[in-house]
Amino acid sequence: MNLGDGRSPARAADDVDAREAFALLGHDIRLEILLALLEDWLAAYTEPKSYAELMDAVGMEDSGKFNYHLDKLRGVYVRQVEDGYVPTASATALYRAVLAHRPTESVETDRRLSTATCPACGADPDLRYDRGFLTVDCPECSAWEGFTYPFPQTGFERHDTEQLLAAVSERVRHEVGLARTGQxxxxxxxxxxxxRPEQVEDDGCVELTCESCTFVVGVDPLTALLTDDRVSAALREIGLDPLAQDWERPDSQPTVQSVDPPRLALTVAGPSGTANIILTDTLEPEEIAVE
Ligand SMILES: [Zn+2]
Ligand SMILES: [Zn+2]
Structure with missing residues (x-):
């Protein structure tokens, strides 16, 4: 499975807003105002900062100049409420994203995993972290593709190696599950x-794309369905753990039932049975049979 930052021409119109929003940050005074507001930010419980408090926090005495920059930020990053000023959702989301991904390049990148094994040859896999993407693959063979998935640097640094795989796995399940159900x-x-029935042989024959931002992920159909109650119940029934790493599950062997409209059949064989799942083009399990 691979997730990258996709770009499509449909998003070109949104670039204007993003450009203006980023440009607003290109001034020391505006940054100081924003950081002063974000400093004690506590979600909906945040006390607004009064005009005087904010001016004081920024260390400015010239109210004309202060006003000019505060006004620039208003709407995009700062909102005026009855008792003063609060950061907007854009400001807090941007702040959180920067903290999650850490504005630093210094990060340990290579580890050998002793808690997992390559499903093809049994060797300890390699775990690498580079530019926000976590990759697990086999140093000994090329029979196993492994996986690459974006993972915030804070997560990489704050979980120990044993916890990392479970954390990434949970993240994939939730993010892909949300994207599959339309969000x-x-x-x-x-x-x-x-x-894409013509790509069932590949790992990523299901592509989930956001119409508004850069989110795009290519996955196999079973991974996309792990948050579906009926599918996870069927997996448990045949003796498989829906929360296990995806390479710990047997291949789900998708076969094409129809190309237009696309319909796939998935067969998953577990230690205590076989699950047959028929999927529609919206990835709705139309039929699940366990035998
Ligand atoms: Zn291997
Ligand atoms: Zn999006």
Whole structure:
């Protein structure tokens, strides 16, 4: 499975807003105002800062100049409420994103995992972290593709190696599950589900794309369905753990039932049975049979 930062021409119109929003931050006074507001930010419980408090926090005495910059931020990053000023949702989301990904390049990148094994040859896999993407693959063979998934640097640094795989796995399950059911995990906008029967042999024959931001993920159908109650119940019934790492589950062998409209059949064989799942083009399990 691979997730990257996709760009499509449909998003070109949004670039104007993003450009203006980023440009607003290119001034020391505006940054000071914003950081002063974000400093004690406590979600909906945040006490607004009064005009005087804010001016004091920024260390300015010239109210004309202060006003000019505060006014620039208003609407995009700062909101005026009855008792003063609070950061907008854009300001807090941007702040959180910067903290999650850490504005630093210094991070340990290579580890050998002793808590997992390559499903093809049994070797200890390699775990690498580079530019926000976590990759697990086999140093000994090329029979196993492994996986790459974006993971915030804070998560990489704050979980020990044993916890990391479970944390990434949970993140994939939740994010992909949200995207499959029509909600972008990054921006909550609507997503498009693209089931490509002609690519069933590949790992990513399901593409989930956000119509508004850069979120895009290519996954196999079973991974996309792990948050579906009926599918996870069927997996448990045949003796498989829906929360296990995806390479610990047997291949789900998708076969094409129809190309237009796309319909796939998945067969998953577990230690205590076999699950057959019929999928529609919206990745709805139409039929689940366990035998
Ligand atoms: Zn291997
Ligand atoms: Zn989005």
């Amino acid at each position: 972008c995990p990054a921006c909550a906008g609507p997503t498009t589900v693209d089931l």
